[in-house]
Amino acid sequence: MVNLSPPVLKTISSRYSCRTYTNEELKDEDYDYLQQCIAAITTLFGSTMRIKLIHNNRVELPQKIGTYGFIKNQQGFIAATTADTKEGLVDFGYALEQLVLAATQRSIGTCWLGGTFTRGPFNQIMGLSPHEILPAVISLGYPADKKRMFERSVRYIAGSDTRKKATELFFEHTWNNPYKGSEPFTTLLELVRLAPSASNKQPWRILFNNNAFHFYLERTPGYYDRNKALLGFYDLQMIDMGIALCHFHYGAIDYKIDGKFAVTHHPEIDNREYIISYILV
Numbered sequence: 142m143v144n145l146s147p148p149v150l151k152t153i154s155s156r157y158s159c160r161t162y163t164n165e166e167l168k169d170e171d172y173d174y175l176q177q178c179i180a181a182i183t184t185l186f187g188s189t190m191r192i193k194l195i196h197n198n199r200v201e202l203p204q205k206i207g208t209y210g211f212i213k214n215q216q217g218f219i220a221a222t223t224a225d226t227k228e229g230l231v232d233f234g235y236a237l238e239q240l241v242l243a244a245t246q247r248s249i250g251t252c253w254l255g256g257t258f259t260r261g262p263f264n265q266i267m268g269l270s271p272h273e274i275l276p277a278v279i280s281l282g283y284p285a286d287k288k289r290m291f292e293r294s295v296r297y298i299a300g301s302d303t304r305k306k307a308t309e310l311f312f313e314h315t316w317n318n319p320y321k322g323s324e325p326f327t328t329l330l331e332l333v334r335l336a337p338s339a340s341n342k343q344p345w346r347i348l349f350n351n352n353a354f355h356f357y358l359e360r361t362p363g364y365y366d367r368n369k370a371l372l373g374f375y376d377l378q379m380i381d382m383g384i385a386l387c388h389f390h391y392g393a394i395d396y397k398i399d400g401k402f403a404v405t406h407h408p409e410i411d412n413r414e415y416i417i418s419y420i421l422v
């Protein structure tokens with residue numbers, strides 16, 4: 142896992158989807174640091190991923206990369222490939238969020254893009270093979286002081302500044318019993334709540350039971366099917382799960398909570414899909 146300086150709560154609280162950057166190129170030391178971080182990335186399910194830092198002035202671009210105006214002045218991107226499986230997508234989110242947080246600690250702004258980017262140039266740069274997908278990229282640059290009007294509108298439409306309450310996301314023993322646990326666990330769950338998610342849908346649900354936190358995905362009805370059929374998007378909510386798991390894991394490391402991730406036998410409940418558990422030891 143990429144090494145972060147504690148407290149991770151500070152890093153996670155200061156991260157936001159930055160869509161307007163200054164004109165300044167990434168400094169050599171920041172570029173080199175991100176390259177080192179790529180080498181340190183770990184996954185939960187052992188998926189094979191290829192990750193590449195694509196910097197405007199360091200990589201020959203086959204065509205102009207576009208973001209449909211969503212992003213301004215980005216100085217580069219992180220692009221990666223994975224397998225189009227549940228595990229491949231969870232690992233994708235878990236792995237790349239390590240880079241997002243490492244970038245945040247260096248005051249580099251980031252924005253996950255699963256929809257508003259032109260896929261062609263990235264597929265070409267990565268030399269995508271038939272068993273690989275490139276479901277999302279991350280834009281990079283130094284944050285501009287002021288958000289553009291357009292950026293403020295995007296945030297407003299996605300409701301980016303409003304998060305679901307902890308009582309709607311985290312439960313103990315049964316799904317109708319909100320989690321009331323104690324510190325540091327409530328802070329760990331807060332790290333999940335602050336995670337970025339596609340269209341800010343926050344599909345993560347966690348049940349604490351038998352000394353373990355069980356992670357579930359509650360899909361937004363129609364979101365994946367509609368976006369896949371109309372726009373060719375991949376399963377972004379599965380990526381959201383990986384991002385949330387990354388935040389939780391960094392919290393567990395920071396607060397020295399002994400435990401391990403494991404897939405245990407769990408039935409799918411109603412519209413919730415079981416992903417993985419963090420078992421306390």
Ligand SMILES: Cc1cc2nc3c(=O)[nH]c(=O)nc-3n(C[C@H](O)[C@H](O)[C@H](O)COP(=O)(O)O)c2cc1C
Nearest residue numbers: 157158253254255256257299301337338339340341
């Ligand atoms: C998997 C994923 C895909 C996303 N895709 C896009 C995108 O295509 N365009 C965009 O402007 N923002 C995208 N976002 C950013 C979300 O809109 C943002 O995380 C959410 O609104 C919460 O805001 P915050 O990140 O500032 O906390 C994506 C986020 C995630 C996690």
